[in-house]
Amino acid sequence: MEPLLEVKGLQKHFPIHSGAFRKVVGHVRAVDGIDLTVYPGETLGIVGESGCGKSTTGRTILRLLEPTGGEVLFNGQDLAKLKKEEMRQVRKDIQMVFQDPYASLNPRKTIKQILLESLEVHNIGTKQERMQIIEEIIQVVGLQKEHLNRHPHNFSGGQRQRIGIARALVLKPKLIIADEPVSALDVSIQSQILNLLKDLKRDFNLTLIFISHDLSVVKHICDRVAVMYLGRVVEIADKRTLFENPSHPYTKALLSAVPQANPKAKRERIILTGDLPSPANPPSGCTFHPRCQHATEECKKVAPQLQDIGGGQLVSCHLYKELFSSQH
Amino acid sequence: MLFVVKRLLLTIPILFLVSIMTFSLIHMIPGDPARVILGQEATPEAYQALRTELGLDQPIVQQYFNWVGKVLRGDLGMSITDHVPVSDLILQRLPATIELTIGTFIFALIIAIPTGILAAVRRNTWIDYTSSFLALGGMSIPNFWLAMMVIIYFTVEHTWFPSSGYVPFFEDPKANLMAMVLPCIATGLRESAVLMRMLRSSLLEVVNMDFVRTAKAKGLNEVKTILGHVLRNALIPVVTTSGLMVAGLLGGLVITESIFSIPGFGRLIVESVFKRDYVTVQGAILVSALLVVVVNLLVDLLYAVIDPRIKSGKGAD
Numbered sequence: 001m002e003p004l005l006e007v008k009g010l011q012k013h014f015p016i017h018s019g020a021f022r023k024v025v026g027h028v029r030a031v032d033g034i035d036l037t038v039y040p041g042e043t044l045g046i047v048g049e050s051g052c053g054k055s056t057t058g059r060t061i062l063r064l065l066e067p068t069g070g071e072v073l074f075n076g077q078d079l080a081k082l083k084k085e086e087m088r089q090v091r092k093d094i095q096m097v098f099q100d101p102y103a104s105l106n107p108r109k110t111i112k113q114i115l116l117e118s119l120e121v122h123n124i125g126t127k128q129e130r131m132q133i134i135e136e137i138i139q140v141v142g143l144q145k146e147h148l149n150r151h152p153h154n155f156s157g158g159q160r161q162r163i164g165i166a167r168a169l170v171l172k173p174k175l176i177i178a179d180e181p182v183s184a185l186d187v188s189i190q191s192q193i194l195n196l197l198k199d200l201k202r203d204f205n206l207t208l209i210f211i212s213h214d215l216s217v218v219k220h221i222c223d224r225v226a227v228m229y230l231g232r233v234v235e236i237a238d239k240r241t242l243f244e245n246p247s248h249p250y251t252k253a254l255l256s257a258v259p260q261a262n263p264k265a266k267r268e269r270i271i272l273t274g275d276l277p278s279p280a281n282p283p284s285g286c287t288f289h290p291r292c293q294h295a296t297e298e299c300k301k302v303a304p305q306l307q308d309i310g311g312g313q314l315v316s317c318h319l320y321k322e323l324f325s326s327q328h
Numbered sequence: 329m330l331f332v333v334k335r336l337l338l339t340i341p342i343l344f345l346v347s348i349m350t351f352s353l354i355h356m357i358p359g360d361p362a363r364v365i366l367g368q369e370a371t372p373e374a375y376q377a378l379r380t381e382l383g384l385d386q387p388i389v390q391q392y393f394n395w396v397g398k399v400l401r402g403d404l405g406m407s408i409t410d411h412v413p414v415s416d417l418i419l420q421r422l423p424a425t426i427e428l429t430i431g432t433f434i435f436a437l438i439i440a441i442p443t444g445i446l447a448a449v450r451r452n453t454w455i456d457y458t459s460s461f462l463a464l465g466g467m468s469i470p471n472f473w474l475a476m477m478v479i480i481y482f483t484v485e486h487t488w489f490p491s492s493g494y495v496p497f498f499e500d501p502k503a504n505l506m507a508m509v510l511p512c513i514a515t516g517l518r519e520s521a522v523l524m525r526m527l528r529s530s531l532l533e534v535v536n537m538d539f540v541r542t543a544k545a546k547g548l549n550e551v552k553t554i555l556g557h558v559l560r561n562a563l564i565p566v567v568t569t570s571g572l573m574v575a576g577l578l579g580g581l582v583i584t585e586s587i588f589s590i591p592g593f594g595r596l597i598v599e600s601v602f603k604r605d606y607v608t609v610q611g612a613i614l615v616s617a618l619l620v621v622v623v624n625l626l627v628d629l630l631y632a633v634i635d636p637r638i639k640s641g642k643g644a645d
Contacts, residue, residue: 022452064541084549091547098545103538107637108560117556118546151636167542 003073004207005038005061005175010070012053012060016280028280030056032231033070035306038175043201043208045222045239047215047254051276053231054211055099058177061209062096063087074175092122095168099180101160105152111138111163112148118170134170140203141166141196158189162196169200177209182217194221215258219243224312227251230287231279233306237313247315249292286318294319331638335628339621346617347399351392353610360384361606365408404611409603414611417596422615424494425593428515428584429577431508433570435516436523443520444527448535449554459524466521475514475587482510492589511588515581519573526569530562537561563634571627578623579616 011034013027031053038044046054059065061072063079072079079090098104105114115134119125125133135145141162152160161181168176178197182190198221201208212218218225219239226236227250235248246252253270274291277283286304289295298318306316354361362378363370370378379385383394398405404414443463447456483491489510495503534540535558543553578593585592593612600608632638 059541062545064544088547088549091545096542096545098538098542100538104542106539106543106557106561108635109557117543117548121547121552153637167546171546 001039003037004040004075005036005209006071006073007034007036007057007061008071008073010034010036010057010060010072011068012056012065013068026280028278029231029282030279031060031067032279032282034228034231034233036226036233036236038207038209040174040207041205042223043210043221045218045225046209046211046228047213047218047225048228049276050213051279052228053279054213054228055179057228058096058179058209058211062091062094062177064096089122092171093174095171095173095176097161097164097168097176097178097181100184101157101164102152102184104164105160105167107152110149110151114152114163115148115167115170118167122171124171134166137166137170140169140200156189157185158192161185161189161193165193165196165200169204172204173206175207175209177211179211180213181210183212183214190217197221215254227254230277230282232287232316233314234288234316235314236306237311241311241313245313247309247313247320248288248317249294249319250288286316294322331632332629335625339625342621343618346614346621347396348392350610350614350617351395353613354606355388364604364606399614404614405607407600407605407608409600409605410608414608417608418593418612418615421591421593421596423496424590425578425581425585427497427504427508428511428581428590428592429574431512432516432519432577432581433574435512436520436573437570439517439520440523440527444524445531445554445559447524447528448531449550451532456528460528463521463524466517467525469518471515471518472583472587474517475511475584478510478514479587492587494588494590507588507590511584511590514587515577515584519577522573523566523569527562527566530565531558534558534562560634564631567627567630567634571623575620575623578619 010031011029012031013029015024016026016028017023018025034053034057036044036046036057046057048054056065060067061079063072063082067080070080074090074094077090079087082090109117112134115137116130119130119133124130134148138145138148143159143162143166147155147159152163155163161184164181181197182193185193194217197208197210200206208221210218210222222239224236224238225242226233227242227248228234229250235242235246235251237245237247242251243255246255249270250272253272256268256270270293272291277287277290283290283300285301286292286295286299289299292299296319302318304316304318306314308314309320360379362375362382362384366375366378383391386394402415404418406412407414407417410417443459447459450456479491482489490503490507491510493507495507497504531554540553540557543557548556579597580594581592582594582598584590585595593616597609597612597616600612
């Protein structure tokens with residue numbers, strides 16, 4: 001199957017300025033060479049701790065942040081090379097659901113204005129058709145037509161996120177990037193929104209990139225999962241393989257941290273020592289080596305590449321073979 | 329609508345306080361208004377007669393209500409020195425000042441809005457630095473000096489505009505507007521600098537907000553994002569400053585009015601103070617305070633138009 005989105009070696013480095021003349025003294029490597037493939041109709045999860053570059057990846061794909069390097073092939077077209085105006089046209093097909101439903105809606109506009117604007121910008125339909133579209137979409141996300149004339153402050157967090165989803169859907173995009181769409185919500189509301197996304201994905205045949213730090217959320221909604229560490233992807237696999245058979249030491253540590261319902265279940269807790277290193281000055285070789293209990297001399301010197309270990313599972317680790325075999 | 333009614337009701341206690349303060353002014357004069365009006369050599373009979381005429385022999389609360397009653401009928405008393413009704417004096421002087429205020433404000437906006445937006449959008453580029461430098465200059469240059477420079481350039485070097493003189497608008501609109509151009513430039517430049525800095529910093533706060541990113545993700549271009557999403561959210565502080573500015577200008581254009589020989593309201597106040605015309609000062613201060621109250625009311629109503637959350641009482645968080 002042809003991929004819908006192919007990200008090759010994507011980089012986003014933020015310059016660090018210092019001194020009176022704002023001289024560039026270094027770079028924060030927020031995203032440092034990421035490869036991802038997203039197939040039509042699937043949900044790809046991107047997980048990792050805070051500050052590993054998940055959100056930056058999402059924004060850089062959409063060019064809400066300009067990439068420093070790499071390619072973003074969407075339907076075979078490199079988004080990173082498009083001119084501003086061309087990119088603006090493509091935005092119709094890739095929409096984003098943002099993390100903070102409070103800040104991401106303009107407080108001065110009514111829901112109607114917010115939803116209509118997307119259609120107006122891209123010249124979709126006549127006035128009546130536009131109204132029809134937004135009246136439909138607002139009901140699809142579980143709100144009522146009467147809500148259209150209200151302002152964002154009249155809604156609760158969950159409702160606002162429904163509006164955010166409606167806003168993304170109204171353009172009938174081919175790809176939606178959801179950047180931590182439920183992490184600002186109460187747990188009881190989270191599941192409602194997740195189920196809404198799941199239903200919409202089925203009904204609208206959407207392709208979804210779902211960015212989250214919450215493994216249980218990812219497990220609930222995704223088909224495949226990419227694990228990020230310090231601006232890089234360390235492992236990608238389909239959900240089942242990843243959760244049952246994690247191959248990167250970091251993935252294993254992450255999974256061992258997921259709380260389990262059964263207190264008697266036997267599990268081995270892997271406690272990572274140390275903090276996430278600074279992306280301004282990442283460790284040499286494999287960036288995970290200072291926190292990895294298996295690290296060897298090779299890990300300190302040579303950066304591993306993502307390699308296919310079969311079954312669509314890709315791992316970036318020198319030791320996966322030994323670690324892999326020790327499991328079986 | 330409820331908000332408007334509420335806000336209107338709120339002005340009643342303010343106006344009450346203003347009236348008490350203005351009323352007490354005449355009683356704060358050392359000695360006695362009758363004595364001041366008649367001078368030291370007046371006979372006791374004449375003095376008593378004037379006291380009765382002015383109502384000064386009545387209890388003070390009675391005096392206050394008499395005065396308020398007159399004010400409400402538009403009677404602000406007779407000028408001590410000019411012997412004409414104070415309301416006439418004020419009505420003669422106010423139009424010129426209001427025109428000058430509006431002109432100054434419009435000129436300030438014309439300069440401030442585009443430069444403020446450009447400086448914020450192109451932050452840390454030469455456009456930002458140049459406009460910030462000019463704004464600093466605009467704020468530092470004294471008003472009267474700029475007024476004289478403008479006169480020298482536009483009327484002495486080039487005879488484009490008249491240097492002074494005022495013609496009422498309804499007598500000769502063209503001459504009136506021509507005479508107003510230079511005063512408006514001279515005062516407006518300074519005010520524009522204040523507004524421009526205000527707009528810039530307020531825009532910078534909004535420009536990094538999440539919903540601006542949302543607008544970009546929707547596919548809006550830069551111009552539409554700035555005008556449609558950023559500007560309106562950045563307007564509140566600018567409107568506040570504008571309100572203070574307009575209120576200040578209405579009573580404080582003395583220097584401009586003096587330099588350009590405009591018979592304005594600010595000059596009326598200052599002249600009356602020098603002539604010790606207490607009745608005129610009292611009336612002018614009352615009107616001036618009233619104007620400030622009205623401007624503030626307008627600003628508050630404008631807030632509600634700009635930010636729907638204010639109307640519903642949720643506040644601009």
